[in-house]
Amino acid sequence: MSATPPPDAAPASDPSADAGSDAQPSRERLTRRDVLRRASIAGAFAVGGGVLGHELIPHRHADAAAGGHAGALGASGVGGGYATGTPPPGPVSGAAGVPSGLYGHHAGPPTSLRETDLDACTYPPAFDGRSPGVTRDYDLSVTSRQIAVAHDTVVDAWAYDGSVPGPILRATEGDRLRIRMANLTAHAHNVHLHGRHDPAMDGWEPIPAGEEFTYELTAAPFGLHPYHCHTAPITEHVGRGLYGAMIVDPPGGRPPAKEVVLILGGWDLDGDGRNDLVCFNGIAGAYHRFPITVEVGALVRVYLVNLLEHDPIASFHLHAQTFDVYRSGTSLEPDAHTDVVALSQGERAIVEFRLPERGRYMFHPHQSRLADRGAMGWFAAV
Numbered sequence: 001m002s003a004t005p006p007p008d009a010a011p012a013s014d015p016s017a018d019a020g021s022d023a024q025p026s027r028e029r030l031t032r033r034d035v036l037r038r039a040s041i042a043g044a045f046a047v048g049g050g051v052l053g054h055e056l057i058p059h060r061h062a063d064a065a066a067g068g069h070a071g072a073l074g075a076s077g078v079g080g081g082y083a084t085g086t087p088p089p090g091p092v093s094g095a096a097g098v099p100s101g102l103y104g105h106h107a108g109p110p111t112s113l114r115e116t117d118l119d120a121c122t123y124p125p126a127f128d129g130r131s132p133g134v135t136r137d138y139d140l141s142v143t144s145r146q147i148a149v150a151h152d153t154v155v156d157a158w159a160y161d162g163s164v165p166g167p168i169l170r171a172t173e174g175d176r177l178r179i180r181m182a183n184l185t186a187h188a189h190n191v192h193l194h195g196r197h198d199p200a201m202d203g204w205e206p207i208p209a210g211e212e213f214t215y216e217l218t219a220a221p222f223g224l225h226p227y228h229c230h231t232a233p234i235t236e237h238v239g240r241g242l243y244g245a246m247i248v249d250p251p252g253g254r255p256p257a258k259e260v261v262l263i264l265g266g267w268d269l270d271g272d273g274r275n276d277l278v279c280f281n282g283i284a285g286a287y288h289r290f291p292i293t294v295e296v297g298a299l300v301r302v303y304l305v306n307l308l309e310h311d312p313i314a315s316f317h318l319h320a321q322t323f324d325v326y327r328s329g330t331s332l333e334p335d336a337h338t339d340v341v342a343l344s345q346g347e348r349a350i351v352e353f354r355l356p357e358r359g360r361y362m363f364h365p366h367q368s369r370l371a372d373r374g375a376m377g378w379f380a381a382v
């Protein structure tokens, strides 16, 4: 994999890129308001809106369904106002849009990232209420493409249907799935789904370059199941972007909620077997720049999937609120109520919560090394 400059340093254009390191001599003298301002609590919106369209390759088409990103948030002007009691202070960190890092955040998104670019992998298609047993067709053809995954950082990725993560598959338990994969690259690949199915459709057999295969299976059990390439070396094939999530709803669906998918993945830019970037939905710091907007008091359901290679364990931690955990989503009764859920490689969970107060609620893996490398974001309750 090739890559442009090392991503785990903040961009050179960011004058406040010291924080998060040990270079914080003046932190104790800052008031809480100063700290929030320095951290671009509101500035992220202004920065995000002010640097669009300059460079690199759009991550993905912006015509996703159910949006609900920071556009509304920015328009409502709530950026720093409700968090600090002051008007939004505007950008504080230069054109890169990377905040000061006081909250442990070294890797920012590409300046070209638009607030709707991640909608297709953030907001799942709605539960459509069709009777169980229908047939659903998906195309997970594999291509090679370059993707801007962080500031000044472009990777040579492999992508299912052009995106990393791949498309969110959604079916009701008992539905038939037909998943076509045309391998449009020069390497063998495949599609291996988790869950329960005919072993002949398990997807471990490589599909050679230039060939295609259609997997046919029944969606089961209800829950949240990853899919990923299972061609050796798997670490490289997953690490270069061949992964995604499948939501299998129970018949009748789950209670109405604001639904969000967050897939943890990594990018090893220099081939040393370590993740230089750790991202929710493929792009470092995307939800830091563009917080995920939710309605105060509304039920929020997050489909979490850990598809990190190299790092054996990760977690999801939500600040200022606790949540119900449904491990693998395979039960309608929560397994735990907590504010941190650990996820080993391939593990996933559905978490549900309500945010009772207007404000920003940070989320990230509790492994600081992972959060530092771009896996940090916010829910903004408005």
Ligand SMILES: [Cu+2]
Binding pocket: 188, 189, 190, 229, 230, 231, 237, 238, 242
């Ligand atoms: Cu592959």
